[in-house]
Every structure is written in C-alpha cells, then in structure tokens.
Amino acid sequence: MSLRDFPCRDTTVDLGSRTARVHVRGRGVLAVPSLLATSAQTGGFLAAGEKALAIRAQTPGDVLFSWPFEGGVPADPQAVQWLLRHLLRIAHRRRYLANPRLALAVPSQITDVQLRALSAAATSVGARWLAMVPVPLAAAIGAGLPLxxxxxxxxxxxxxxxxxxxxxxxxxxxxxxxxxxxxxxxxxxxxxxxxxxxxxxxxxxxxxxxxxxxxxxxxxxxxxxxxxxxxxxxxxxxxxxxxxxxxxxxxxxxxxxxxxxxxxxxxxxxxxxxxxxxxxxxxxxxxxxxxxxxxxxxxxxxxxxxxxxxAGDDPANVVVLGAAELLEHARDFRRRRVPHRDRRQGFMAAPRRL
Missing domain, CATH: 3.30.420.40 (ATPase, nucleotide binding domain)
Structure with a gap:
C-alpha cells in the first residue's frame, strides 16, 4: 500500500463564494470562510479562513485578500489549491496524511475549463478519488426529493x-x-x-x-x-x-x-x-x-x-450533505481515479468530466 492509498475519511466540499462547507464522514459539517490572504510583495500564501478574516479586520496594506471560489468556480487555480489544502487540513485535523475520496459541489453550468482547473487543484492537494456533483443535484438529494x-x-x-x-x-x-x-x-x-x-x-x-x-x-x-x-x-x-x-x-x-x-x-x-x-x-x-x-x-x-x-431546518448545509450522501454510495454512480503527476513525463493528465 502506497502513501497515497492510506485510508482516510470521505470528504465533501461545497465551494461557497463566501463560506465553504466541508463534510467529513462521521464528523459532520464544518463551515469555513472561503477567504484567502496573500502577500502583496511576494504573492505567497499567508492565511485562509478565520485567520484571513482576522488579518482583514486589521486592514494591512501589504496583504491582498481574495475569494477563490467566486461563484463556485475557480478564479485563480493557485489560490484554489491553497484554500482546498487548508480546508482538508482543518477538517481532517492533521497536516500531511489527508488523501480522501473527495466530492466537490460545483455549479450546474460550470465550463469544462473550470472543471479541469478544479480537478487539477484536487489532485494537487491529495484527493484519491474525485467526483464533481452539480449543486442542484446535491441539493435535491440533501432535501430528500425523489430523484x-x-x-x-x-x-x-x-x-x-x-x-x-x-x-x-x-x-x-x-x-x-x-x-x-x-x-x-x-x-x-x-x-x-x-x-x-x-x-x-x-x-x-x-x-x-x-x-x-x-x-x-x-x-x-x-x-x-x-x-x-x-x-x-x-x-x-x-x-x-x-x-x-x-x-x-x-x-x-x-x-x-x-x-x-x-x-x-x-x-x-x-x-x-x-x-x-x-x-x-x-x-x-x-x-x-x-x-x-x-x-x-x-x-x-x-x-x-x-x-x-x-428545505429542512438548515438549508445552508443541504448541498454538502447531499453530495456526501452521493459519495457514500459511490458504487452506484460513475467515478474514476484522479490521475496524479507522472514525474518521468513531467505533466499531469487532464481528468475527464465526471
């Protein structure tokens, strides 16, 4: 068994424009502000989530703030990768060994280019399996509608x-x-x-x-x-x-x-x-x-x-819960292993649309 196949809890992420919701199997839902703070001088990652909000309250002039999941689609691939890694780390309570099966709730009218960008970001942060679930479909499942x-x-x-x-x-x-x-x-x-x-x-x-x-x-x-x-x-x-x-x-x-x-x-x-x-x-x-x-x-x-x-008592969590239910019954719908980087070829194979 390779390190990439190390057992890890299934994880679902609702890519909210202002609040990202993460569901880890057996642990419930965690709401995290989808805000990223980067250095204005070097462009490097500084903080994400609650820490980025705290920095923003101080209004420092040498820090740039962005919402990588603007409209549920990746605005900046590098920023999306940083924020996804932050979400996985805080959700799994460990730093490096989070290689879960991952489901991302995405808008119904997302483009193929945006899907490939999200797939590449999920691959880079360690996803073993990846499913792209349209938001309305996940919401219908989470609301208990008869699909x-x-x-x-x-x-x-x-x-x-x-x-x-x-x-x-x-x-x-x-x-x-x-x-x-x-x-x-x-x-x-x-x-x-x-x-x-x-x-x-x-x-x-x-x-x-x-x-x-x-x-x-x-x-x-x-x-x-x-x-x-x-x-x-x-x-x-x-x-x-x-x-x-x-x-x-x-x-x-x-x-x-x-x-x-x-x-x-x-x-x-x-x-x-x-x-x-x-x-x-x-x-x-x-x-x-x-x-x-x-x-x-x-x-x-x-x-x-x-x-x-x-829908329900907590409509804000319906999408992430529906996508988590779909991931739990992954044998009943199409899925594919996410291709990882081939170091000999020096490039990453582009995942197909799910």
Missing part, C-alpha cells in the same frame, strides 16, 4: 453571490440556469438605496441585519415596524441615525429579486409542459444560505404560481 422517479422536481439554491436553478427528473438535469444574484447583492442594494435616498452610509453588517429583519417584503408582527439604524452622513462624515420602514427595504431589494424571479421563469419556460404540470403540484424547493429570507417563499409563489418551501 429516482419520473416526476419533475425543481431546486433553487441561493448563495451569497450566485443562485443555481435547475429542474430535474430521473436523476438528470432537464433545464438549468445560474444567475449572478445572491444574498450579497441584497445587502449591497440596501446600502445603496439608503445612501441615495437618505444620504446615510451603512456598513455591511447593518445592511445584512436589515435584510434579515424585513426580508423580501413586509412581514407580520414586530418586523413590520420601522427600524432605527446608525450610519455615517455622506456629506459631513458624522454619525447619523436613520429610521427605515419595510417599504424602504422592499424597494431596495426589488431589483435583485426581480432578476432572480425572471431567472426562475426562464428556467421554467425551457421545460416541457409535462414537467411544469409536475411542478405545479410539488412546487419549488429553496436551499442555500439565502433560502431563509423572510417572505421569499411567498414571493416565489406569487411570481411563478408554484408553491415554494424551504
């Missing part, structure tokens, strides 16, 4: 930067669309609206609080009352309180939400009529960190005519 039946199911996975939409039947994707709208766009839309209409600059945390409180529209109960927040006056730079109503937040997030609803309708338009009939009965399943946005299910139902529900 082995002919009736159609629809999943909308809302992330921080992108939303993955797909209609599936019999374990295959019939129609899919990836739109660059996520929870971060809602935060930025709220901050921009308050700056333009009220003349107050809000921090990212305050905008996120407003999004969580008011959601996609006016809510019943205490959340419908105006909310006092503090920001900075855009003219004189002094602290300034401002009272915001649900109507203010609704107007602010209407743009990104309209784009999201249009993407859902476009995906439905690409489906055969029989599938749409199935969806009229079973509805849309919302997953991802943005699925819990207050009023979102009602908005989806009003704009599409389809019933909507949030």
């Amino acid at each position: 082995d039946e002919p009736r159609a199911v629809m999943v909308v996975d809302l992330g921080a930067v992108v939303t993955d939409i797909a209609v599936m039947s019999l374990g295959s994707i019939a129609a899919a669309r990836t739109v660059r709208v996520g929870g971060q766009d809602l935060d930025e839309a709220i901050a921009r609206h308050v700056r333009e209409e009220k003349g107050v600059l809000l921090g990212a945390d305050v905008a996120a609080t407003l999004k969580a409180r008011f959601g996609a529209g006016p809510q019943r109960g205490f959340a419908s009352a105006p909310f006092l927040v503090h920001g900075r006056d855009s003219d004189n730079g002094l602290p300034r309180p401002v009272m915001l109503s649900p109507a203010d937040v609704t107007a602010a997030v209407s743009g990104p939400l309209d784009t999201l609803m249009e993407a859902i309708r476009t995906t439905l338009a690409a489906c055969p009529p029989d599938m749409v009939c199935d969806l009229a009965r079973d509805g849309v399943t919302l997953t991802g960190g943005g699925a819990r946005l207050a009023g979102l299910t009602a908005l989806v139902q009003a704009r599409t005519g389809l019933p909507a529900r949030v």
Whole structure:
C-alpha cells in the first residue's frame, strides 16, 4: 500500500463564494470562510479562513485578500489549491496524511475549463478519488426529493453571490440556469438605496441585519415596524441615525429579486409542459444560505404560481450533505481515479468530466 492509498475519511466540499462547507464522514459539517490572504510583495500564501478574516479586520496594506471560489468556480487555480489544502487540513485535523475520496459541489453550468482547473487543484492537494456533483443535484438529494422517479422536481439554491436553478427528473438535469444574484447583492442594494435616498452610509453588517429583519417584503408582527439604524452622513462624515420602514427595504431589494424571479421563469419556460404540470403540484424547493429570507417563499409563489418551501431546518448545509450522501454510495454512480503527476513525463493528465 502506497502513501497515497492510506485510508482516510470521505470528504465533501461545497465551494461557497463566501463560506465553504466541508463534510467529513462521521464528523459532520464544518463551515469555513472561503477567504484567502496573500502577500502583496511576494504573492505567497499567508492565511485562509478565520485567520484571513482576522488579518482583514486589521486592514494591512501589504496583504491582498481574495475569494477563490467566486461563484463556485475557480478564479485563480493557485489560490484554489491553497484554500482546498487548508480546508482538508482543518477538517481532517492533521497536516500531511489527508488523501480522501473527495466530492466537490460545483455549479450546474460550470465550463469544462473550470472543471479541469478544479480537478487539477484536487489532485494537487491529495484527493484519491474525485467526483464533481452539480449543486442542484446535491441539493435535491440533501432535501430528500425523489430523484429516482419520473416526476419533475425543481431546486433553487441561493448563495451569497450566485443562485443555481435547475429542474430535474430521473436523476438528470432537464433545464438549468445560474444567475449572478445572491444574498450579497441584497445587502449591497440596501446600502445603496439608503445612501441615495437618505444620504446615510451603512456598513455591511447593518445592511445584512436589515435584510434579515424585513426580508423580501413586509412581514407580520414586530418586523413590520420601522427600524432605527446608525450610519455615517455622506456629506459631513458624522454619525447619523436613520429610521427605515419595510417599504424602504422592499424597494431596495426589488431589483435583485426581480432578476432572480425572471431567472426562475426562464428556467421554467425551457421545460416541457409535462414537467411544469409536475411542478405545479410539488412546487419549488429553496436551499442555500439565502433560502431563509423572510417572505421569499411567498414571493416565489406569487411570481411563478408554484408553491415554494424551504428545505429542512438548515438549508445552508443541504448541498454538502447531499453530495456526501452521493459519495457514500459511490458504487452506484460513475467515478474514476484522479490521475496524479507522472514525474518521468513531467505533466499531469487532464481528468475527464465526471
């Protein structure tokens, strides 16, 4: 037995744009900020995850920060390799002997070039086996949807930067669309609206609080009352309180939400009529960190005519848990050994698409 074949727990990674989720068999899910810190002078790796966030809070001028999994696809192959290695090390609690079977949850519309870049990065960090699982497929499995039946199911996975939409039947994707709208766009839309209409600059945390409180529209109960927040006056730079109503937040997030609803309708338009009939009965399943946005299910139902529900008690972990379940039953789906570097030839064979 070679060192590369050393037994190791199966590992699944959800390549979130702002938070990567790692599942290790028998150990549960670990959420790690997918932030990387590199030296501005040498370009070398400095820190990742929580340590990178701590460095960022100090705002040093000689450190560069990046999100290697922007939109779930590799922006910089070297940065992706560093971050994947960091995720495996903290998840397996050891430094060098982590050579697991690995499953990566990737967007449904990822390109072949991006797949090869991820495969090369996974190979370099020690993956023995590799599976690329489309996010909607993993989300459907994690949500317990009946993929082995002919009736159609629809999943909308809302992330921080992108939303993955797909209609599936019999374990295959019939129609899919990836739109660059996520929870971060809602935060930025709220901050921009308050700056333009009220003349107050809000921090990212305050905008996120407003999004969580008011959601996609006016809510019943205490959340419908105006909310006092503090920001900075855009003219004189002094602290300034401002009272915001649900109507203010609704107007602010209407743009990104309209784009999201249009993407859902476009995906439905690409489906055969029989599938749409199935969806009229079973509805849309919302997953991802943005699925819990207050009023979102009602908005989806009003704009599409389809019933909507949030998957489980923790929709943010549905994708990584579904991919982990698929990896656990790896004998039931196609897999292949990841080719490793041939030192005599001096190159790495390009893995095929899974």
